[in-house]
Amino acid sequence: MTDSGAAPTVYDVAERSGVSIATVSRVYRNPESVRPETRERVLAAARDLGYVPSGNARGLASRSTGVLGLCFPDSSDPDTDAEAAEAADDDAAMLYSDQIIRGMERAARRHGYALLIAASLKDGPESLVAKVAGRVDGFAVLARTVPTVELEVISRRQPVVMLAGPRESLDTADRLDHIEVANFDGQRELTRHLIEDHGVRRPAYIGSSEESPDAEARFRGFLAACRDAGVEVGGEPVVRVGTMTQAEGARAAEVLCERAGERPDAFVFANDQMAVGALHALERRRVKVPGDVVVTGFDGIPLSRLVRPSLTTVHQPMLRMGEAAVELLVERLSGSRTGDPVSVMLPVTVVRRASCGCGDEEPAGPGER
Amino acid sequence: MTDSGAAPTVYDVAERSGVSIATVSRVYRNPESVRPETRERVLAAARDLGYVPSGNARGLASRSTGVLGLCFPDSSDPDTDAEAAEAADDDAAMLYSDQIIRGMERAARRHGYALLIAASLKDGPESLVAKVAGRVDGFAVLARTVPTVELEVISRRQPVVMLAGPRESLDTADRLDHIEVANFDGQRELTRHLIEDHGVRRPAYIGSSEESPDAEARFRGFLAACRDAGVEVGGEPVVRVGTMTQAEGARAAEVLCERAGERPDAFVFANDQMAVGALHALERRRVKVPGDVVVTGFDGIPLSRLVRPSLTTVHQPMLRMGEAAVELLVERLSGSRTGDPVSVMLPVTVVRRASCGCGDEEPAGPGER
DNA sequence: ATGAAAGCGCTAACAC
DNA sequence: GTGTTAGCGCTTTCAT
Secondary structure (H helix, E strand, O other), rough: OOOOOOOOOHHHHHHHEEEOHHHHHHHOOOOOOOOHHHHHHHHHHHHHHOOOOHHHHHHHHHHOOOOOEEOOOOOOOOOHHHHHHHHHHHHHHOOOHHHHHHHHHHHHHHHHOOEEEEEOOOOOOOHHHHHHHHHOOOEEEOOOOOHHHHHHHHOOOOEEEEEEEOOOOOOOOOOOOEEEEHHHHHHHHHHHEEEEEOOOOEEEEEOOOOOOHHHHHHHHHHHHHHHHOOOOOOOOEEEEEEEOHHHHHHHHHEEEEEEEEOOOOEEEEOOHHHHHHHHHHHHOOOOOOOOOEEOOOOOOOOHHOOOOOOEEEOOOOOHHHHHHHHHHHHHHHHHHOOOOOOOOEEEEEEEEOOOHOOOOOOOOOOOOO | OOOOOOOOOOOHHHHHOOOOOHHHHHHHOOHOOHHHHHHHHHHHHHHHHHHOHHHHHHHHHHHOOOEHHHEEEOOOOOOHHHHHHHOOOHHHHOOOHHHHHHHHHHHHHOOOOOOEEEOOOOOOOOHHHHHEEEHEEEEEEEOOOOOHHHHHHOOOOOOEEEEEOOOOOOOOOOOOOOEEEEEHHHHHHHHHHHHHHHHHEEEEEEOOOOOHHHHHHHHHHHHHHHHHHOOOOOOOEEEEOOOOOOOHHHHOOOOOOOHOOOOEEEEOOOOHHHHHHHHHHHHOOOOOOOOOOOEEEEEEOOOHHHHOOOEEEOOOOOHHHHHHHHHHHHHHHHHHOOOOOOOEOOOOEEEHHHHHHOOOOOOOOOOOO
């Protein structure tokens, strides 16, 4: 083995094995096209020089990287204090984006791609997307991670798929493939279950004041179920919080409990985090769940199963979303699909647990779930 | 917005905004060094051309990518059937590597790096590492993902840190930084607990036949505890499986139950996956855990808490390992540390749960854990 | 089967 | 402040 300063290049390997750089390149890209004897010589030289092909140079010359990307928002809950850091080393802290990463990685692997992941930490002029976009063959973006216009520009040059974000504007020249989940259907089915099977009559919906198309779709599902069952509710969420966190959920629960008039018999939250926060608050006030009031969430985060009572919610197939995103990208890249963007709608599942009055269904045996 | 075939380059932007390519480059790399007016002109041109800097070209020219990497083995349990696929969309399926990815991603983000991840799916001549190594500034490798010699070669040119793999050979010119966990200590403490607090007298250790230094260290910890307590055990694991999966764990349990002679009073597995498989098998055979036999694992994967009975195990700080790996890489890259490789040893924690006879400690209220 | 030469798109001196 | 000019390390025709 020889070692001398800078990283060896094709030139070094070529020289040492007495061939041209073209042949060295061939040995790696298309071994069959080189006489075995020559090939061995090259490989041997590469080995003792410690040669590793430069991915950058390759990408530059061949115009493809073999890498897919994912951009997601930097929405980690603060974990500065020691306790939180401890808890973070745990599945309960699994974020939405972590699941999507898993799904994408698997699918990418199957197709021979590696995965580049980056969170949107607000940086300088070089937006995150640009950084990722410049290093991959195609990528997925979690909704509201980056301005849509920027994506619009980039998607002119490479496949981009939008995750969980409903098509923003149908009028714009939209070239992005989309993957959404059945927010409307899921919330409607969950609400119907509450009304029909648990006799809920005065449900309160707690939504977000942010511009969240997902939350809006969920609310519409809620309304539809109420209307179908003849349950009267206002045309607006009873409470709108700022950030859909546990703290906000707890606050919302307090507000609803202290309000004049009859207390709602169900708190229907737009996401799990808020619902969990509410469970805390209700316990503090000695309000029984589901006895005094039913509570539900949306998302199906791991934590939803761990809290007591376990949370009835609507489970989103996040892993599948990741996989679907890769499939879409690969289709575009392989040229097996061209033309207009598509929208894939993934189904959700209502998960009935203790917080709505359905029995707790902890596994009896050592099941895997 | 103009759109015409190939992706626009610095030349296109330069021409359209009436400056040189150097200025275009400056606008992105060092905006301050360009007169605001000029800068705006360039940015505008870039915008309507749909210009995105090529990461490859940048990397080539600047010799750095702003990306860190992770290579890990393709060791997911098979999830081809529908049921498993369902379960996979769940935190329970979180693997060792997933946690490390999370840890690395966080830390990388803090340092302004993106993360490239790739599983070692055995490919052609171009080994996985080479692919990753060629596209990142430095990377981490999960032990036994790739041949050490290959790493040896690569680590001559860029920082590499080995995760969870004890330094293989002290005699070789080892340039890799290492991150290990206290396998020996953890297994010894767990075993001691079994013997002292649960009266275990005939423990059986189930290890791996693969060359796994981790598993070996654990076994030595097991032996040490037995010896200290005067419990007689052989100098070899009672069973060695091939791949440390659930299936193999189940098989090992079967074997131990059917063997002639007295059945062991404890199955001490080298990892959680096997232990979980064993729980299944034992349930099928109506062997009570921990009543008839105590079962323990190692790793502390999320699933270990979800199975019934919940699994007593040794928890590895996987998230921390990922973070530590990034810190080490960044130190090397920033030049703040040079010279001999270091070894970081991270502590583990014995987690006492139901499968060893300690009470189940499910949260009472809606706690977050 | 192998070599020669022209880029791929960008950064980094170095001039002006 | 801005332009000029070399490369960075590889792939890829096109010859031979």
